[in-house]
Amino acid sequence: MEQYEKIYLYRRVVKAKLYIDNHFADNLDLNNISEQAHFSKFHFIRIFKSVYRLTPKNYLIKVRIENAKKLLAEGHTVLQSGCMVGLESPTSFAGMFKKITGLTPSSYQKLENERRTKMLQNPLLFVPNCFxxxxxWTK
Amino acid sequence: MITKITHTCIYVLNQKSAYDFYVNKLGFHVHTDAPMGEGVRWLTVTPPEQPELEITLFLVAEGQMFDKETVQTMTSLIRKGTFGAAVFTCKNLAATYEELTAKGVVFKKPPTKEFYGYEALFVDDSGNWFSLTEVNE
Incomplete structure:
Protein backbone atom coordinates (compact mmCIF):
# COMPACT_ATOMS: atom_id res chain seq x y z
CA MET A 1 0.00 0.00 0.00
CA GLU A 2 2.95 2.32 0.48
CA GLN A 3 3.08 2.96 -3.25
CA TYR A 4 -0.14 4.91 -2.96
CA GLU A 5 0.38 8.49 -1.97
CA LYS A 6 -1.81 9.89 0.78
CA ILE A 7 -3.69 6.68 1.42
CA TYR A 8 -5.24 8.27 4.51
CA LEU A 9 -7.13 10.67 2.24
CA TYR A 10 -8.78 7.77 0.44
CA ARG A 11 -9.66 6.16 3.75
CA ARG A 12 -11.44 9.33 4.85
CA VAL A 13 -13.26 9.72 1.51
CA VAL A 14 -14.39 6.09 1.65
CA LYS A 15 -15.68 6.68 5.17
CA ALA A 16 -17.75 9.59 3.89
CA LYS A 17 -18.99 7.56 0.93
CA LEU A 18 -20.10 4.76 3.23
CA TYR A 19 -21.78 7.35 5.43
CA ILE A 20 -23.85 8.45 2.42
CA ASP A 21 -24.62 4.80 1.57
CA ASN A 22 -25.91 4.21 5.09
CA HIS A 23 -27.67 7.53 5.75
CA PHE A 24 -29.10 8.48 2.34
CA ALA A 25 -32.60 8.63 3.82
CA ASP A 26 -31.59 11.26 6.37
CA ASN A 27 -31.53 14.97 5.86
CA LEU A 28 -27.91 15.04 4.69
CA ASP A 29 -26.07 18.06 3.49
CA LEU A 30 -22.53 18.54 2.31
CA ASN A 31 -21.43 20.01 5.60
CA ASN A 32 -22.27 16.98 7.69
CA ILE A 33 -20.86 14.68 5.01
CA SER A 34 -17.56 16.54 4.82
CA GLU A 35 -17.44 16.60 8.61
CA GLN A 36 -17.47 12.83 8.53
CA ALA A 37 -14.32 12.95 6.45
CA HIS A 38 -12.70 15.78 8.43
CA PHE A 39 -12.21 17.84 5.28
CA SER A 40 -13.10 21.37 4.34
CA LYS A 41 -16.14 21.40 2.08
CA PHE A 42 -14.17 22.50 -0.97
CA HIS A 43 -11.35 19.98 -0.47
CA PHE A 44 -13.85 17.20 0.17
CA ILE A 45 -15.81 17.82 -3.03
CA ARG A 46 -12.60 17.86 -5.08
CA ILE A 47 -11.23 14.61 -3.68
CA PHE A 48 -14.60 12.84 -3.66
CA LYS A 49 -15.12 13.68 -7.31
CA SER A 50 -11.63 12.49 -8.24
CA VAL A 51 -12.40 9.07 -6.70
CA TYR A 52 -16.06 8.54 -7.60
CA ARG A 53 -16.40 10.78 -10.67
CA LEU A 54 -19.44 12.43 -9.11
CA THR A 55 -19.78 15.27 -6.64
CA PRO A 56 -21.00 14.15 -3.21
CA LYS A 57 -24.34 15.81 -3.95
CA ASN A 58 -24.79 13.94 -7.23
CA TYR A 59 -23.60 10.71 -5.64
CA LEU A 60 -26.23 11.12 -2.91
CA ILE A 61 -28.91 11.63 -5.57
CA LYS A 62 -27.70 8.50 -7.39
CA VAL A 63 -27.84 6.41 -4.21
CA ARG A 64 -31.32 7.71 -3.40
CA ILE A 65 -32.64 6.89 -6.86
CA GLU A 66 -31.03 3.43 -6.89
CA ASN A 67 -32.68 2.66 -3.56
CA ALA A 68 -35.98 4.11 -4.74
CA LYS A 69 -35.86 1.71 -7.70
CA LYS A 70 -35.55 -1.22 -5.29
CA LEU A 71 -38.45 0.07 -3.17
CA LEU A 72 -40.68 0.60 -6.19
CA ALA A 73 -39.85 -2.91 -7.41
CA GLU A 74 -40.80 -4.27 -3.98
CA GLY A 75 -44.24 -2.68 -4.32
CA HIS A 76 -43.98 0.54 -2.29
CA THR A 77 -45.98 3.44 -3.66
CA VAL A 78 -44.24 6.33 -5.41
CA LEU A 79 -44.92 8.60 -2.45
CA GLN A 80 -43.62 6.04 0.07
CA SER A 81 -40.51 5.33 -2.00
CA GLY A 82 -39.61 9.00 -2.25
CA CYS A 83 -40.06 9.54 1.47
CA MET A 84 -38.08 6.42 2.33
CA VAL A 85 -35.03 7.68 0.42
CA GLY A 86 -35.14 11.17 1.85
CA LEU A 87 -36.95 12.88 -1.05
CA GLU A 88 -40.20 13.96 0.52
CA SER A 89 -41.40 16.27 -2.23
CA PRO A 90 -43.15 14.04 -4.79
CA THR A 91 -42.43 16.55 -7.53
CA SER A 92 -38.70 16.72 -6.96
CA PHE A 93 -38.53 12.94 -6.47
CA ALA A 94 -40.32 12.29 -9.76
CA GLY A 95 -38.16 14.87 -11.54
CA MET A 96 -34.88 13.44 -10.26
CA PHE A 97 -36.02 9.89 -10.95
CA LYS A 98 -36.90 10.69 -14.54
CA LYS A 99 -33.72 12.67 -15.10
CA ILE A 100 -31.57 9.70 -14.01
CA THR A 101 -33.55 6.70 -15.28
CA GLY A 102 -35.42 8.23 -18.20
CA LEU A 103 -38.70 6.96 -16.75
CA THR A 104 -41.24 8.27 -14.28
CA PRO A 105 -41.36 6.30 -11.01
CA SER A 106 -44.77 4.85 -11.90
CA SER A 107 -43.64 3.80 -15.40
CA TYR A 108 -40.55 2.16 -13.91
CA GLN A 109 -42.69 0.34 -11.35
CA LYS A 110 -45.10 -0.90 -14.03
CA LEU A 111 -42.27 -2.24 -16.22
CA GLU A 112 -40.53 -3.86 -13.27
CA ASN A 113 -43.78 -5.48 -12.09
CA GLU A 114 -44.35 -6.91 -15.55
CA ARG A 115 -40.80 -8.26 -15.70
CA ARG A 116 -41.00 -9.83 -12.25
CA THR A 117 -44.37 -11.40 -12.96
CA LYS A 118 -43.00 -12.92 -16.15
CA MET A 119 -39.92 -14.15 -14.26
CA LEU A 120 -42.07 -15.92 -11.68
CA GLN A 121 -44.57 -17.34 -14.14
CA ASN A 122 -42.10 -18.49 -16.75
CA PRO A 123 -38.53 -18.41 -15.40
CA LEU A 124 -37.18 -20.40 -18.35
CA LEU A 125 -37.61 -17.28 -20.51
CA PHE A 126 -34.61 -15.90 -18.59
CA VAL A 127 -32.32 -18.95 -18.71
CA PRO A 128 -30.17 -19.80 -21.75
CA ASN A 129 -31.41 -23.13 -23.05
CA CYS A 130 -28.02 -24.84 -22.78
CA PHE A 131 -28.07 -24.38 -19.00
CA TRP A 137 -35.32 -27.63 -16.39
CA THR A 138 -37.93 -28.14 -19.05
CA LYS A 139 -40.81 -26.02 -20.25
CA MET B 1 -16.59 -14.43 -35.51
CA ILE B 2 -17.20 -14.41 -31.78
CA THR B 3 -18.09 -10.92 -30.64
CA LYS B 4 -18.93 -10.82 -26.90
CA ILE B 5 -19.46 -12.73 -23.69
CA THR B 6 -23.08 -12.45 -22.57
CA HIS B 7 -23.12 -15.01 -19.72
CA THR B 8 -20.45 -16.52 -17.56
CA CYS B 9 -20.61 -18.70 -14.44
CA ILE B 10 -19.18 -18.52 -10.98
CA TYR B 11 -19.83 -21.72 -9.06
CA VAL B 12 -21.02 -20.94 -5.54
CA LEU B 13 -21.79 -23.06 -2.52
CA ASN B 14 -24.73 -21.01 -1.19
CA GLN B 15 -26.80 -18.69 -3.37
CA LYS B 16 -28.19 -16.67 -0.46
CA SER B 17 -24.78 -15.74 0.88
CA ALA B 18 -23.46 -15.30 -2.68
CA TYR B 19 -26.27 -12.78 -3.27
CA ASP B 20 -25.22 -10.91 -0.14
CA PHE B 21 -21.56 -10.94 -1.18
CA TYR B 22 -21.95 -9.89 -4.81
CA VAL B 23 -24.85 -7.45 -4.36
CA ASN B 24 -24.43 -5.95 -0.90
CA LYS B 25 -20.65 -6.06 -0.63
CA LEU B 26 -19.34 -5.78 -4.21
CA GLY B 27 -22.24 -3.59 -5.36
CA PHE B 28 -23.22 -5.69 -8.38
CA HIS B 29 -26.75 -5.36 -9.75
CA VAL B 30 -29.22 -8.22 -9.81
CA HIS B 31 -30.21 -8.99 -13.39
CA THR B 32 -32.34 -12.12 -12.95
CA ASP B 33 -33.50 -13.89 -9.82
CA ALA B 34 -35.90 -16.64 -10.80
CA PRO B 35 -36.93 -19.59 -8.63
CA MET B 36 -36.23 -22.90 -10.34
CA GLY B 37 -37.62 -25.21 -7.64
CA GLU B 38 -36.04 -27.25 -4.86
CA GLY B 39 -34.28 -24.23 -3.35
CA VAL B 40 -32.38 -23.44 -6.56
CA ARG B 41 -32.49 -20.03 -8.25
CA TRP B 42 -31.36 -18.82 -11.62
CA LEU B 43 -29.46 -15.88 -10.20
CA THR B 44 -27.44 -13.55 -12.38
CA VAL B 45 -25.70 -10.31 -11.48
CA THR B 46 -23.94 -7.67 -13.53
CA PRO B 47 -20.94 -5.50 -12.72
CA PRO B 48 -22.12 -1.92 -12.03
CA GLU B 49 -20.79 -0.52 -15.30
CA GLN B 50 -21.24 -3.62 -17.47
CA PRO B 51 -24.99 -4.33 -17.53
CA GLU B 52 -24.74 -6.52 -20.61
CA LEU B 53 -22.57 -9.19 -18.94
CA GLU B 54 -24.60 -11.57 -16.79
CA ILE B 55 -22.58 -13.47 -14.21
CA THR B 56 -24.51 -16.54 -13.16
CA LEU B 57 -24.07 -17.44 -9.50
CA PHE B 58 -24.44 -21.12 -10.16
CA LEU B 59 -25.19 -23.34 -7.19
CA VAL B 60 -23.07 -26.46 -6.87
CA ALA B 61 -25.81 -28.90 -5.90
CA GLU B 62 -26.69 -32.46 -6.64
CA GLY B 63 -29.04 -32.79 -9.61
CA GLN B 64 -29.00 -33.59 -13.28
CA MET B 65 -25.89 -31.50 -13.93
CA PHE B 66 -23.77 -32.63 -10.98
CA ASP B 67 -23.82 -36.02 -9.32
CA LYS B 68 -23.02 -36.46 -5.62
CA GLU B 69 -19.33 -37.20 -6.18
CA THR B 70 -18.91 -34.18 -8.44
CA VAL B 71 -20.58 -31.94 -5.86
CA GLN B 72 -18.23 -33.20 -3.15
CA THR B 73 -15.17 -32.72 -5.34
CA MET B 74 -16.19 -29.25 -6.54
CA THR B 75 -17.16 -28.13 -3.04
CA SER B 76 -13.80 -29.19 -1.70
CA LEU B 77 -11.89 -27.50 -4.54
CA ILE B 78 -13.86 -24.25 -4.31
CA ARG B 79 -13.54 -24.11 -0.51
CA LYS B 80 -9.78 -24.52 -0.64
CA GLY B 81 -9.45 -21.63 -3.08
CA THR B 82 -8.47 -23.55 -6.19
CA PHE B 83 -10.33 -21.41 -8.68
CA GLY B 84 -9.47 -17.92 -9.83
CA ALA B 85 -12.75 -16.84 -11.39
CA ALA B 86 -12.19 -13.42 -12.98
CA VAL B 87 -10.23 -10.18 -13.18
CA PHE B 88 -12.24 -7.11 -12.20
CA THR B 89 -11.14 -3.56 -12.77
CA CYS B 90 -11.77 -0.36 -10.84
CA LYS B 91 -10.80 3.27 -11.21
CA ASN B 92 -9.15 3.66 -7.84
CA LEU B 93 -7.86 0.53 -6.14
CA ALA B 94 -6.92 2.19 -2.86
CA ALA B 95 -10.45 3.52 -2.32
CA THR B 96 -12.08 0.30 -3.51
CA TYR B 97 -9.82 -1.77 -1.26
CA GLU B 98 -10.67 0.41 1.72
CA GLU B 99 -14.39 0.18 1.04
CA LEU B 100 -14.48 -3.58 0.49
CA THR B 101 -12.32 -4.20 3.53
CA ALA B 102 -14.71 -2.08 5.60
CA LYS B 103 -17.55 -4.26 4.33
CA GLY B 104 -15.77 -7.42 5.43
CA VAL B 105 -14.34 -8.64 2.13
CA VAL B 106 -11.23 -10.75 2.70
CA PHE B 107 -8.15 -9.94 0.63
CA LYS B 108 -5.41 -12.49 0.10
CA LYS B 109 -3.12 -9.88 -1.49
CA PRO B 110 -3.25 -6.15 -0.64
CA PRO B 111 -2.89 -3.55 -3.40
CA THR B 112 0.52 -4.12 -4.91
CA LYS B 113 2.35 -2.43 -7.73
CA GLU B 114 2.60 -4.61 -10.83
CA PHE B 115 3.91 -3.76 -14.28
CA TYR B 116 0.31 -3.31 -15.55
CA GLY B 117 -0.96 -1.23 -12.64
CA TYR B 118 -2.00 -1.93 -9.05
CA GLU B 119 -3.52 -5.28 -8.18
CA ALA B 120 -5.16 -6.88 -5.16
CA LEU B 121 -6.70 -10.35 -4.75
CA PHE B 122 -9.87 -11.04 -2.82
CA VAL B 123 -11.93 -14.12 -2.04
CA ASP B 124 -15.71 -14.53 -2.27
CA ASP B 125 -17.93 -16.19 0.32
CA SER B 126 -17.47 -19.62 -1.30
CA GLY B 127 -13.70 -19.52 -1.78
CA ASN B 128 -13.33 -18.33 -5.39
CA TRP B 129 -10.61 -15.73 -5.77
CA PHE B 130 -10.50 -12.67 -7.98
CA SER B 131 -8.01 -10.12 -9.15
CA LEU B 132 -9.03 -6.51 -8.65
CA THR B 133 -6.91 -4.26 -10.78
CA GLU B 134 -6.42 -0.58 -11.39
CA VAL B 135 -4.85 -0.61 -14.82
CA ASN B 136 -2.15 1.90 -15.76
CA GLU B 137 -3.59 4.68 -17.91
Whole structure:
Protein backbone atom coordinates (compact mmCIF):
# COMPACT_ATOMS: atom_id res chain seq x y z
CA MET A 1 0.00 0.00 0.00
CA GLU A 2 2.95 2.32 0.48
CA GLN A 3 3.08 2.96 -3.25
CA TYR A 4 -0.14 4.91 -2.96
CA GLU A 5 0.38 8.49 -1.97
CA LYS A 6 -1.81 9.89 0.78
CA ILE A 7 -3.69 6.68 1.42
CA TYR A 8 -5.24 8.27 4.51
CA LEU A 9 -7.13 10.67 2.24
CA TYR A 10 -8.78 7.77 0.44
CA ARG A 11 -9.66 6.16 3.75
CA ARG A 12 -11.44 9.33 4.85
CA VAL A 13 -13.26 9.72 1.51
CA VAL A 14 -14.39 6.09 1.65
CA LYS A 15 -15.68 6.68 5.17
CA ALA A 16 -17.75 9.59 3.89
CA LYS A 17 -18.99 7.56 0.93
CA LEU A 18 -20.10 4.76 3.23
CA TYR A 19 -21.78 7.35 5.43
CA ILE A 20 -23.85 8.45 2.42
CA ASP A 21 -24.62 4.80 1.57
CA ASN A 22 -25.91 4.21 5.09
CA HIS A 23 -27.67 7.53 5.75
CA PHE A 24 -29.10 8.48 2.34
CA ALA A 25 -32.60 8.63 3.82
CA ASP A 26 -31.59 11.26 6.37
CA ASN A 27 -31.53 14.97 5.86
CA LEU A 28 -27.91 15.04 4.69
CA ASP A 29 -26.07 18.06 3.49
CA LEU A 30 -22.53 18.54 2.31
CA ASN A 31 -21.43 20.01 5.60
CA ASN A 32 -22.27 16.98 7.69
CA ILE A 33 -20.86 14.68 5.01
CA SER A 34 -17.56 16.54 4.82
CA GLU A 35 -17.44 16.60 8.61
CA GLN A 36 -17.47 12.83 8.53
CA ALA A 37 -14.32 12.95 6.45
CA HIS A 38 -12.70 15.78 8.43
CA PHE A 39 -12.21 17.84 5.28
CA SER A 40 -13.10 21.37 4.34
CA LYS A 41 -16.14 21.40 2.08
CA PHE A 42 -14.17 22.50 -0.97
CA HIS A 43 -11.35 19.98 -0.47
CA PHE A 44 -13.85 17.20 0.17
CA ILE A 45 -15.81 17.82 -3.03
CA ARG A 46 -12.60 17.86 -5.08
CA ILE A 47 -11.23 14.61 -3.68
CA PHE A 48 -14.60 12.84 -3.66
CA LYS A 49 -15.12 13.68 -7.31
CA SER A 50 -11.63 12.49 -8.24
CA VAL A 51 -12.40 9.07 -6.70
CA TYR A 52 -16.06 8.54 -7.60
CA ARG A 53 -16.40 10.78 -10.67
CA LEU A 54 -19.44 12.43 -9.11
CA THR A 55 -19.78 15.27 -6.64
CA PRO A 56 -21.00 14.15 -3.21
CA LYS A 57 -24.34 15.81 -3.95
CA ASN A 58 -24.79 13.94 -7.23
CA TYR A 59 -23.60 10.71 -5.64
CA LEU A 60 -26.23 11.12 -2.91
CA ILE A 61 -28.91 11.63 -5.57
CA LYS A 62 -27.70 8.50 -7.39
CA VAL A 63 -27.84 6.41 -4.21
CA ARG A 64 -31.32 7.71 -3.40
CA ILE A 65 -32.64 6.89 -6.86
CA GLU A 66 -31.03 3.43 -6.89
CA ASN A 67 -32.68 2.66 -3.56
CA ALA A 68 -35.98 4.11 -4.74
CA LYS A 69 -35.86 1.71 -7.70
CA LYS A 70 -35.55 -1.22 -5.29
CA LEU A 71 -38.45 0.07 -3.17
CA LEU A 72 -40.68 0.60 -6.19
CA ALA A 73 -39.85 -2.91 -7.41
CA GLU A 74 -40.80 -4.27 -3.98
CA GLY A 75 -44.24 -2.68 -4.32
CA HIS A 76 -43.98 0.54 -2.29
CA THR A 77 -45.98 3.44 -3.66
CA VAL A 78 -44.24 6.33 -5.41
CA LEU A 79 -44.92 8.60 -2.45
CA GLN A 80 -43.62 6.04 0.07
CA SER A 81 -40.51 5.33 -2.00
CA GLY A 82 -39.61 9.00 -2.25
CA CYS A 83 -40.06 9.54 1.47
CA MET A 84 -38.08 6.42 2.33
CA VAL A 85 -35.03 7.68 0.42
CA GLY A 86 -35.14 11.17 1.85
CA LEU A 87 -36.95 12.88 -1.05
CA GLU A 88 -40.20 13.96 0.52
CA SER A 89 -41.40 16.27 -2.23
CA PRO A 90 -43.15 14.04 -4.79
CA THR A 91 -42.43 16.55 -7.53
CA SER A 92 -38.70 16.72 -6.96
CA PHE A 93 -38.53 12.94 -6.47
CA ALA A 94 -40.32 12.29 -9.76
CA GLY A 95 -38.16 14.87 -11.54
CA MET A 96 -34.88 13.44 -10.26
CA PHE A 97 -36.02 9.89 -10.95
CA LYS A 98 -36.90 10.69 -14.54
CA LYS A 99 -33.72 12.67 -15.10
CA ILE A 100 -31.57 9.70 -14.01
CA THR A 101 -33.55 6.70 -15.28
CA GLY A 102 -35.42 8.23 -18.20
CA LEU A 103 -38.70 6.96 -16.75
CA THR A 104 -41.24 8.27 -14.28
CA PRO A 105 -41.36 6.30 -11.01
CA SER A 106 -44.77 4.85 -11.90
CA SER A 107 -43.64 3.80 -15.40
CA TYR A 108 -40.55 2.16 -13.91
CA GLN A 109 -42.69 0.34 -11.35
CA LYS A 110 -45.10 -0.90 -14.03
CA LEU A 111 -42.27 -2.24 -16.22
CA GLU A 112 -40.53 -3.86 -13.27
CA ASN A 113 -43.78 -5.48 -12.09
CA GLU A 114 -44.35 -6.91 -15.55
CA ARG A 115 -40.80 -8.26 -15.70
CA ARG A 116 -41.00 -9.83 -12.25
CA THR A 117 -44.37 -11.40 -12.96
CA LYS A 118 -43.00 -12.92 -16.15
CA MET A 119 -39.92 -14.15 -14.26
CA LEU A 120 -42.07 -15.92 -11.68
CA GLN A 121 -44.57 -17.34 -14.14
CA ASN A 122 -42.10 -18.49 -16.75
CA PRO A 123 -38.53 -18.41 -15.40
CA LEU A 124 -37.18 -20.40 -18.35
CA LEU A 125 -37.61 -17.28 -20.51
CA PHE A 126 -34.61 -15.90 -18.59
CA VAL A 127 -32.32 -18.95 -18.71
CA PRO A 128 -30.17 -19.80 -21.75
CA ASN A 129 -31.41 -23.13 -23.05
CA CYS A 130 -28.02 -24.84 -22.78
CA PHE A 131 -28.07 -24.38 -19.00
CA UNK A 132 -31.75 -25.27 -18.70
CA UNK A 133 -31.29 -28.54 -20.59
CA UNK A 134 -28.24 -29.50 -18.55
CA UNK A 135 -30.15 -28.87 -15.36
CA UNK A 136 -33.20 -30.78 -16.52
CA TRP A 137 -35.32 -27.63 -16.39
CA THR A 138 -37.93 -28.14 -19.05
CA LYS A 139 -40.81 -26.02 -20.25
CA MET B 1 -16.59 -14.43 -35.51
CA ILE B 2 -17.20 -14.41 -31.78
CA THR B 3 -18.09 -10.92 -30.64
CA LYS B 4 -18.93 -10.82 -26.90
CA ILE B 5 -19.46 -12.73 -23.69
CA THR B 6 -23.08 -12.45 -22.57
CA HIS B 7 -23.12 -15.01 -19.72
CA THR B 8 -20.45 -16.52 -17.56
CA CYS B 9 -20.61 -18.70 -14.44
CA ILE B 10 -19.18 -18.52 -10.98
CA TYR B 11 -19.83 -21.72 -9.06
CA VAL B 12 -21.02 -20.94 -5.54
CA LEU B 13 -21.79 -23.06 -2.52
CA ASN B 14 -24.73 -21.01 -1.19
CA GLN B 15 -26.80 -18.69 -3.37
CA LYS B 16 -28.19 -16.67 -0.46
CA SER B 17 -24.78 -15.74 0.88
CA ALA B 18 -23.46 -15.30 -2.68
CA TYR B 19 -26.27 -12.78 -3.27
CA ASP B 20 -25.22 -10.91 -0.14
CA PHE B 21 -21.56 -10.94 -1.18
CA TYR B 22 -21.95 -9.89 -4.81
CA VAL B 23 -24.85 -7.45 -4.36
CA ASN B 24 -24.43 -5.95 -0.90
CA LYS B 25 -20.65 -6.06 -0.63
CA LEU B 26 -19.34 -5.78 -4.21
CA GLY B 27 -22.24 -3.59 -5.36
CA PHE B 28 -23.22 -5.69 -8.38
CA HIS B 29 -26.75 -5.36 -9.75
CA VAL B 30 -29.22 -8.22 -9.81
CA HIS B 31 -30.21 -8.99 -13.39
CA THR B 32 -32.34 -12.12 -12.95
CA ASP B 33 -33.50 -13.89 -9.82
CA ALA B 34 -35.90 -16.64 -10.80
CA PRO B 35 -36.93 -19.59 -8.63
CA MET B 36 -36.23 -22.90 -10.34
CA GLY B 37 -37.62 -25.21 -7.64
CA GLU B 38 -36.04 -27.25 -4.86
CA GLY B 39 -34.28 -24.23 -3.35
CA VAL B 40 -32.38 -23.44 -6.56
CA ARG B 41 -32.49 -20.03 -8.25
CA TRP B 42 -31.36 -18.82 -11.62
CA LEU B 43 -29.46 -15.88 -10.20
CA THR B 44 -27.44 -13.55 -12.38
CA VAL B 45 -25.70 -10.31 -11.48
CA THR B 46 -23.94 -7.67 -13.53
CA PRO B 47 -20.94 -5.50 -12.72
CA PRO B 48 -22.12 -1.92 -12.03
CA GLU B 49 -20.79 -0.52 -15.30
CA GLN B 50 -21.24 -3.62 -17.47
CA PRO B 51 -24.99 -4.33 -17.53
CA GLU B 52 -24.74 -6.52 -20.61
CA LEU B 53 -22.57 -9.19 -18.94
CA GLU B 54 -24.60 -11.57 -16.79
CA ILE B 55 -22.58 -13.47 -14.21
CA THR B 56 -24.51 -16.54 -13.16
CA LEU B 57 -24.07 -17.44 -9.50
CA PHE B 58 -24.44 -21.12 -10.16
CA LEU B 59 -25.19 -23.34 -7.19
CA VAL B 60 -23.07 -26.46 -6.87
CA ALA B 61 -25.81 -28.90 -5.90
CA GLU B 62 -26.69 -32.46 -6.64
CA GLY B 63 -29.04 -32.79 -9.61
CA GLN B 64 -29.00 -33.59 -13.28
CA MET B 65 -25.89 -31.50 -13.93
CA PHE B 66 -23.77 -32.63 -10.98
CA ASP B 67 -23.82 -36.02 -9.32
CA LYS B 68 -23.02 -36.46 -5.62
CA GLU B 69 -19.33 -37.20 -6.18
CA THR B 70 -18.91 -34.18 -8.44
CA VAL B 71 -20.58 -31.94 -5.86
CA GLN B 72 -18.23 -33.20 -3.15
CA THR B 73 -15.17 -32.72 -5.34
CA MET B 74 -16.19 -29.25 -6.54
CA THR B 75 -17.16 -28.13 -3.04
CA SER B 76 -13.80 -29.19 -1.70
CA LEU B 77 -11.89 -27.50 -4.54
CA ILE B 78 -13.86 -24.25 -4.31
CA ARG B 79 -13.54 -24.11 -0.51
CA LYS B 80 -9.78 -24.52 -0.64
CA GLY B 81 -9.45 -21.63 -3.08
CA THR B 82 -8.47 -23.55 -6.19
CA PHE B 83 -10.33 -21.41 -8.68
CA GLY B 84 -9.47 -17.92 -9.83
CA ALA B 85 -12.75 -16.84 -11.39
CA ALA B 86 -12.19 -13.42 -12.98
CA VAL B 87 -10.23 -10.18 -13.18
CA PHE B 88 -12.24 -7.11 -12.20
CA THR B 89 -11.14 -3.56 -12.77
CA CYS B 90 -11.77 -0.36 -10.84
CA LYS B 91 -10.80 3.27 -11.21
CA ASN B 92 -9.15 3.66 -7.84
CA LEU B 93 -7.86 0.53 -6.14
CA ALA B 94 -6.92 2.19 -2.86
CA ALA B 95 -10.45 3.52 -2.32
CA THR B 96 -12.08 0.30 -3.51
CA TYR B 97 -9.82 -1.77 -1.26
CA GLU B 98 -10.67 0.41 1.72
CA GLU B 99 -14.39 0.18 1.04
CA LEU B 100 -14.48 -3.58 0.49
CA THR B 101 -12.32 -4.20 3.53
CA ALA B 102 -14.71 -2.08 5.60
CA LYS B 103 -17.55 -4.26 4.33
CA GLY B 104 -15.77 -7.42 5.43
CA VAL B 105 -14.34 -8.64 2.13
CA VAL B 106 -11.23 -10.75 2.70
CA PHE B 107 -8.15 -9.94 0.63
CA LYS B 108 -5.41 -12.49 0.10
CA LYS B 109 -3.12 -9.88 -1.49
CA PRO B 110 -3.25 -6.15 -0.64
CA PRO B 111 -2.89 -3.55 -3.40
CA THR B 112 0.52 -4.12 -4.91
CA LYS B 113 2.35 -2.43 -7.73
CA GLU B 114 2.60 -4.61 -10.83
CA PHE B 115 3.91 -3.76 -14.28
CA TYR B 116 0.31 -3.31 -15.55
CA GLY B 117 -0.96 -1.23 -12.64
CA TYR B 118 -2.00 -1.93 -9.05
CA GLU B 119 -3.52 -5.28 -8.18
CA ALA B 120 -5.16 -6.88 -5.16
CA LEU B 121 -6.70 -10.35 -4.75
CA PHE B 122 -9.87 -11.04 -2.82
CA VAL B 123 -11.93 -14.12 -2.04
CA ASP B 124 -15.71 -14.53 -2.27
CA ASP B 125 -17.93 -16.19 0.32
CA SER B 126 -17.47 -19.62 -1.30
CA GLY B 127 -13.70 -19.52 -1.78
CA ASN B 128 -13.33 -18.33 -5.39
CA TRP B 129 -10.61 -15.73 -5.77
CA PHE B 130 -10.50 -12.67 -7.98
CA SER B 131 -8.01 -10.12 -9.15
CA LEU B 132 -9.03 -6.51 -8.65
CA THR B 133 -6.91 -4.26 -10.78
CA GLU B 134 -6.42 -0.58 -11.39
CA VAL B 135 -4.85 -0.61 -14.82
CA ASN B 136 -2.15 1.90 -15.76
CA GLU B 137 -3.59 4.68 -17.91
Missing amino acids: AENQG
